[in-house]
Amino acid sequence: MPTRNSVWFAAGTLILSLLMASLSVFIALTTARLDLQKDLTAQLPERLTESLRYSFADREVFSHVNQQILEDLQQIRIEGLLPVLQTCNTGLLRLSQHVPEARNIVPASRRIAVNWSRGSEIDQAEFSLDCQLNYPVLIGANLTMALLLMSCWWLLPVPLCANQKKMFDALRDRGIQAVYIRQILQKLNASELEDLTENQWFMLAMRRYASAEVTLETALAIVAAKPSIHFHHSSHHVLIHGISIALPKTPYFYYAWYAMQRVQNIDDGWILNPAADRPDRRQATALITLMENFGGHQKAINDLKEHGLRSKILDQNRNKIKDELFDALGEELATEFLFETERDMRSSRYRYRLCCAAERIYMNAANS
């Protein structure tokens, strides 16, 4: 689990356990108070009535009851399935509203009022309940429950919205496993997904991620990349829409040669195929220079020097380029980076150029 996630998990568990512990304390104190109030209400009125019968001086009787009831209160135990409260001390504040309170500073939350009647008059006795919390039990139990809840939260997959479900199905139809799909969906805003469902570059990038060819960050960079083609002469690879494709040396130089023609806008980028029986030595010069400068195969260079540019070799290398791009990008996506053709009216031969516009072609001649 990444560090940042661990911090969130720990913080969430801590906050949740604190909330649960607070609730636990509130329930423990409230139920203890209510239960004690119920027990005292059931017994105290009768005890007071019988002790006050034929009394001429209630205060003396109250004083006597005060002393004796304290001994009874000492026997009271507060218990629960979980011993949240370590010890509780029940005290008597006063038996009647007509006598002064024994202790003044007792918050209302710790007071227990017990009504009793003195003839037609309703009187009220007040008790206090002070409890010490059992911190080890309180923290241990609530932390465990918080951990369980947070684990559920963490481990269970997040629900999918409509767009996410659509994307989920689309990616699964393309053979991507659900576990990868979840990771992909986590990285994307739900609002972006609608456009991406039909985005072939997105599908291609995610397939490459699911097959561990690239990281998810790289895959997303591919989606966001411009529809351009970068030529790296020194390493003989092209970067199409962010996807790196390594080509065999000779087809690479033929590809780069077509690209240079397109960039330099010579004949609108068109290169006329030589006649089958008449190789073209003039056009071979630029190709030979390119190969010689960037480590082309000597055999290919010698062949060009010896025989010139031949129609058959040119066709073979274009086909090789097409195969490589089809393999890497698929036919649909590769097409816009391949060749278009038309028949030359004068010679009746075919001529070829890159489909890609010149402004989307970048040449990188660095040796690094």
Place this chain on the structure above:
Amino acid sequence: MRFLNDWRQGGRFAAFLRPVVLSGAGIICLLAIFLLSRQTSSAVELGHYYEHSCDIPSAYRATDNSGPGSRLRLLMVTPAMAADMAGLLCERESVQQLFTGVDVSWRPRTELTTGDLVNENYDVIWNREHFLTGLLPDLHNYYDILLHYDNYAVFWLSLQSTPVMTAEYFRGKRIGLLSDVSSHTHHLLPLRSLRTVNSHQNDIIPVYFDDTSTLYDSFYRGEIDLMTGGLAFPAGQPVHRTLLDNSATAATFFIRKDLQQHELRCDIIDALELLAPLWQGIKSHTQVNGDC
């Protein structure tokens, strides 16, 4: 199986499950917190608070009075002077020779049973003779009369006007009575008086009280118009009186027949003298051989 696979892979079923599982886990946790944290009180057993006791230090005790039941037990009607009475008796040599301590109880007299009398649970009992003989006809085989107060004058009392012994006077009056049917002064005598003047129950408004203190308080607050009482009635304000009965029995104290020790009986009478303010103007008769 498809469901399990889907869940493992985090598929759509799992996504549906998440809120359900989380809600369920949340509810279970809340329930667990409530059930586990819920506390109850135990051993809440309040005793009876109608008894004053004092113990006689062992240094003062005779050697043969350490067994169970060897406490001097007095059953009074009122808590008045109970602590002083217990303290006084504990200091008396005659008591120290026979008992390990003194208990002065004012347990409601209506709770007294025949068993209490037969078993002689109390050494001294303050009660009406007719009430005790009602419980135990041969009472005098068990108890002697120790002290008797009679010729007790009981009055109708009013804060507004002098009571007149006619049915018309009592009509519509709120009359304070004790709910204790064994009370002469506050129950039996006023009812008898009303019958004498032919005042029907429907003509008056009886208001019942559990104890004399609230009866008196209600009288002084004007919540009742009439009540009955003796001369010793605590007069907070001027009270109009009309004699109801001049020869009522105020109180009778009984003592266990076995306790024949003259000095002990005298000491008990002496202690009961602490109640003298209640018997102002009432003649007492002691039943002790010889002078105390």
